[in-house]
Amino acid sequence: xxxxxxxxxxxxxxxxxxxxxxxxxxxxxxxxxxxxxxxxxxxxxxxxxxxxxxxxxxxxxxxxxxxxxxxxxxxxxxxxxxxxxxxxxxxxxxxxxxxxxxxxxxxxxxxxxxxxxxxxxxxxxxxxxxxxxxxxxxxxxxxxxxxxxxxxxxxxxxxxxxxxxxxxxxxxxxxxxxxxxxxxxxxxxxxxxxxxxxxxxxxxxxxxxxxxxxxxxxxxxxxxxxxxxxxxxxxxxxxxxxxxxxxxxxxxxxxxxxxxxxxxxxxxxxxxxxxxxxxxxxxxxxxxxxxxxxxxxxxxxxxxxxxxxxxxxxxxxxxxxxxxxxxxxxxxxxxxxxxxxxxxxxxxxxxxxxxxxxxxxxxxxxxxxxxxxxxxxxxxxxxxxxxxxxxxxxxxxxxxxxxxxxxxxxxxxxxxxxxxxxxxxxxxxxxxxxxxxxxxxxxxxxxxxxxxxxxxxxxxxxxxxxxxxxxxxxxxxxxxxxxxxxxxxxxxxxxxxxxxxx
RNA sequence: GCGCCGUUAGCUCAAUUGGCAGAGCAGCUGGCUCUUAACCAGCGGGUUCGGGGUUCGAGUCCCUGACGGCGCACCA
Numbered sequence: 001x002x003x004x005x006x007x008x009x010x011x012x013x014x015x016x017x018x019x020x021x022x023x024x025x026x027x028x029x030x031x032x033x034x035x036x037x038x039x040x041x042x043x044x045x046x047x048x049x050x051x052x053x054x055x056x057x058x059x060x061x062x063x064x065x066x067x068x069x070x071x072x073x074x075x076x077x078x079x080x081x082x083x084x085x086x087x088x089x090x091x092x093x094x095x096x097x098x099x100x101x102x103x104x105x106x107x108x109x110x111x112x113x114x115x116x117x118x119x120x121x122x123x124x125x126x127x128x129x130x131x132x133x134x135x136x137x138x139x140x141x142x143x144x145x146x147x148x149x150x151x152x153x154x155x156x157x158x159x160x161x162x163x164x165x166x167x168x169x170x171x172x173x174x175x176x177x178x179x180x181x182x183x184x185x186x187x188x189x190x191x192x193x194x195x196x197x198x199x200x201x202x203x204x205x206x207x208x209x210x211x212x213x214x215x216x217x218x219x220x221x222x223x224x225x226x227x228x229x230x231x232x233x234x235x236x237x238x239x240x241x242x243x244x245x246x247x248x249x250x251x252x253x254x255x256x257x258x259x260x261x262x263x264x265x266x267x268x269x270x271x272x273x274x275x276x277x278x279x280x281x282x283x284x285x286x287x288x289x290x291x292x293x294x295x296x297x298x299x300x301x302x303x304x305x306x307x308x309x310x311x312x313x314x315x316x317x318x319x320x321x322x323x324x325x326x327x328x329x330x331x332x333x334x335x336x337x338x339x340x341x342x343x344x345x346x347x348x349x350x351x352x353x354x355x356x357x358x359x360x361x362x363x364x365x366x367x368x369x370x371x372x373x374x375x376x377x378x379x380x381x382x383x384x385x386x387x388x389x390x391x392x393x394x395x396x397x398x399x400x401x402x403x404x405x406x407x408x409x410x411x412x413x414x415x416x417x418x419x420x421x422x423x424x425x426x427x428x429x430x431x432x433x434x435x436x437x438x439x440x441x442x443x444x445x446x447x448x449x450x451x452x453x454x455x456x457x458x459x460x461x462x463x464x465x466x467x468x469x470x471x472x473x474x475x476x477x478x479x480x481x482x483x484x485x486x487x488x489x490x491x492x493x494x495x496x497x498x499x500x501x502x
Numbered sequence: 503g504c505g506c507c508g509u510u511a512g513c514u515c516a517a518u519u520g521g522c523a524g525a526g527c528a529g530c531u532g533g534c535u536c537u538u539a540a541c542c543a544g545c546g547g548g549u550u551c552g553g554g555g556u557u558c559g560a561g562u563c564c565c566u567g568a569c570g571g572c573g574c575a576c577c578a
Contacts, residue, residue: 017547018512018529060536075538082535100535118528132536151512155527157539158514163570175513219577264577265503274578414578421578452577477578500569 022150025115036148041123044068047095059134069138070123070146078113092177096137097124103141119149166491167499185304186482192303196296202253207242213455216240219262220451235261243280245463247471252282271490272498275478284472286411289425290388293474294324304485312487326388336379343408368393381419388413399438401429417484423476432464
């Protein structure tokens, strides 16, 4: 084998051909004294502004308007003496640029052809015209690089693989309009939620995400460490206990929109970090919170779609308008199994029912837990229209106030839409003595090894002892609200979902 | 955590029983003054996810690891 006279292969030599070519073009520009990354370009109009100023021009028209525009090159069509490029700016607006030999001269035209690649940001100055085909364009009298891309854009005409979309969301945003739309939809929804709550005299607060004790939900937390305090801290699984402290303190309508962290399974509807709205209202009950929740969701739909009719990615339309169905847990199960299931149904009958429907049960389960399991396995996925499922057995809502007329039930509901849980609410437990008993029971579970059980938060109990007014509380997943509105998976609604290291 | 499927050019994907790794777009060279995923002619581009094995010969078969998808379990 001959000895190579080439320099030893370095990182440059190992780059794909297309990246070497683009880096060479960048180097060429520098060698010619041209900056491939100028600090500014003399832009006078956005592409959108140019389009807005000339909405209806016929083919082959000159306007006399001189503009300086810039954008990312999305398509290139070079002929011998006339070049076309489609420029695009951040909001997706596109405008054609044209460069002709007659106007820019041979040297500048050649420089365009040899240095501009798909994906580059370019600046073009010239007259606003329409082409013979009627395409609104800027006919260049000069052009410059605004920012050279050294990595090739993926083919615009193929769908990116789901993994690339998630891992390289910036590329997804460049090539896929729906990705940009999701970002806007999410921002619109969050703005709408805040607006609806502010209209109802709610106060927004921010409570700790790093907590000494985790509570407010049953879930496995992430653990981290504070060096200054030499103590372990938990990333919060819910803001609930701090928001309730706010209610004790007199912030009688309070909400927070922020991230929770749960160290649990990851799938198409679960992310380890997820955005949540929690709202608490003094002198409200779970029924009031149902009305609030419906209004929040419907206002969000109107903010995004201009109507309560939501359009899913598959093209289907669903109307979330009007009143929503409310059904008790037991009635929901009764309907689907075709026989009456009530609080008085003997546990043996429930077990038989589970067996007939191939629902596996744990031996330790009480009647309420079996009914809930029947609901989750047989009913939940069938509830497509928004449905409040209410009045859960106390066994499965250990921290909730008892129902005012049936002590075996808790005043709580889950809102199910398109087969998954979107929100949950309670008439909150405010008796500090009972609260202490229940948290103590949880702590015994924790001591016995239940990683999801709550700890006894003495400061929270102290707050409760000062007296918390009757209060309704509600929690809603923001990501899931976006899923409800768009029909997409949770990883599509989160800009940068957690992914394993490459 | 368990099971099944997958990973091939910059991107999206092919490759028959184990027998010369291909296509479209993108790139490079040349041509073209009205293109719209332009067109015409030509050319280059690969650690077939990593490691090990079987075989005359492995993208293909076996073992192992990484990553991903789906299902189950857990959960909102």
